[in-house]
Amino acid sequence: MPIEPPVSTPRDLSEAYALLSDGAGWRPIAGGTDLMVQITGELSEPPEHVLDIWRLDQLRGISVGHDGATLTIGALTTYTEIRRSSAVREHLPALAEAAATIGAAQIQNRGTIGGNIVNASPAGDTLPVLLAADAAIVLGSARGERTIAAAGFWTGYRETARSADELVLGVEFPLQSGRTLRFRKVGTRRAQAISKVVMALAYRADGGVWRDVRVALGSVAATPVRARETEGVLEGAAARKSSADHAAATIVREITPIDDVRSTAAYRRAVTGRILHRMLREEGGW
Ligand SMILES: Cc1cc2nc3c(=O)[nH]c(=O)nc-3n(C[C@H](O)[C@H](O)[C@H](O)COP(=O)(O)OP(=O)(O)OC[C@H]3O[C@@H](n4cnc5c(N)ncnc54)[C@H](O)[C@@H]3O)c2cc1C
Known part of the structure; x- marks a missing residue:
């Protein structure tokens, strides 16, 4: 029927x-x-x-504010638009990279960043990027507009801080010079693969020391999460192998993955430690 x-x-x-x-x-x-x-x-x-809401064109588009401090992406912006955007590629290449891993061309032409945010899957590939970038989600309703930090948006398994009468209008990314944001997705294939683990790592390399560290993950807990204990291990630590070893051992303990059809908890733990270690090693250059 x-x-x-x-x-x-x-x-x-x-x-x-x-x-x-x-x-x-x-x-x-x-x-x-x-x-x-x-x-x-x-x-x-x-x-x-x-x-x-597909025809609400005011929810589309990508712009950098006049002061250059914020990149704003409208909720109806598709992955194809994100990955092709010169502003995203220049200021937030990790998001372009994440968009390019989602589904395949058909999904990228139709799927939107707002849909990824509200669908609130723990495997939503853009969501760790929002967390690591300290992004804010803009909501609107007949009662007015409000902004919620991504860190407070996903409140439980497929639950969000959005009220039923609200639309997501867009996402605001603060642009911080000297800050690096990296993305890595591990799935079964290069396309049409829901992630087994997805990670976004942000930091500022300050005289051989990691600062302003964010480690955000998908598919390892009931919601997209920040690994705050691991961030604490890295914050202010020297960019050396011993710090990466400590951080990788910490994140393996800190996350709470499950066994499901896409992967086992044991694999998710192991691969999370390895991709964090590799990202830090590539940055540290040892
Ligand atoms: C074959 C296939 C492959 C996929 N691969 C991936 C993948 O690799 N990675 C990944 O992360 N996802 C993947 N997805 C999931 C999906 O494509 C994404 O989550 C996409 O971003 C959803 O966007 P949409 O515009 O299609 O959302 P919709 O399906 O239109 O909506 C999703 C949810 O969000 C709500 N919503 C949408 N927009 C708004 C808004 N502006 N305000 C308030 N509520 C809103 C809807 O009510 C609904 O609950 C895949 C899906 C398919 C079918």
């Missing part, structure tokens, strides 16, 4: 906000690459009413 919940296509944000606050349980649909998989209700709660 075809499953066709009622669909409404608002022409502007205020129309979308009015519907989202009318109590009828509207679920936004952007690219539909996650929602259409859920629509039969076999995998999760199916949407009762669908709010098609």
Whole structure:
């Protein structure tokens, strides 16, 4: 039997906000690459009413602020747009790299960064990049706009700090000169692979010492997470093999992966330690 919940296509944000606050349980649909998989209700709660936001062009686009301090990406921006953006490639190459690993061309042409954020899968590939970059998520509703740090957005397994009447409008990335952000995804194949482990690492190399360290991970816990104990081990540590050894041993203990169809917990632990060690070694040059 075809499953066709009622669909409404608002022409502007205020129309979308009015519907989202009318109590009828509207679920936004952007690219539909996650929602259409859920629509039969076999995998999760199916949407009762669908709010098609694809035409809200004000939620598209990539821009760098006049002061050069922030890169903003609209929620409806697709992975193809992200990976082709000269601004992203210049200021946030790790995000372009992450976008290029998602699905394959069909998914990259349709899937959006806003959808990845709200779908809140622990395996969402852009999410560790947002965490490591200290990004902020901008939300809007009839009640106004607010901004939430990525570090506080994913609150439980597939749960977020977003209220049902809110749309994600976009993501703001602070641009910090001298800071390096790196990305690594481990999956079964180079394309069409949901990650076994995904990592983003950010740091500033300051006279042979690591500073402002962020280690963010996907697919190793119920939510995308920062490995704060490991960050603490690296913060202020000399860029030497002994620090990398200590950090790798710490992260293997700190994460809480599970066995599932894509990998085992033991493999996830082992590979997480190794990719962190390798990234640090490449930076340290020993
Ligand atoms: C074959 C295949 C391969 C895939 N491979 C990967 C992969 O490698 N890595 C990966 O991370 N993901 C992957 N995905 C998952 C998916 O493509 C991404 O999560 C994508 O970013 C979802 O974006 P979307 O625009 O299609 O979201 P949609 O399906 O439209 O929506 C997803 C969820 O977000 C909500 N939503 C969307 N936009 C907004 C908004 N602006 N405000 C509020 N709520 C919103 C919807 O209500 C829904 O709950 C894959 C999916 C498929 C089908």
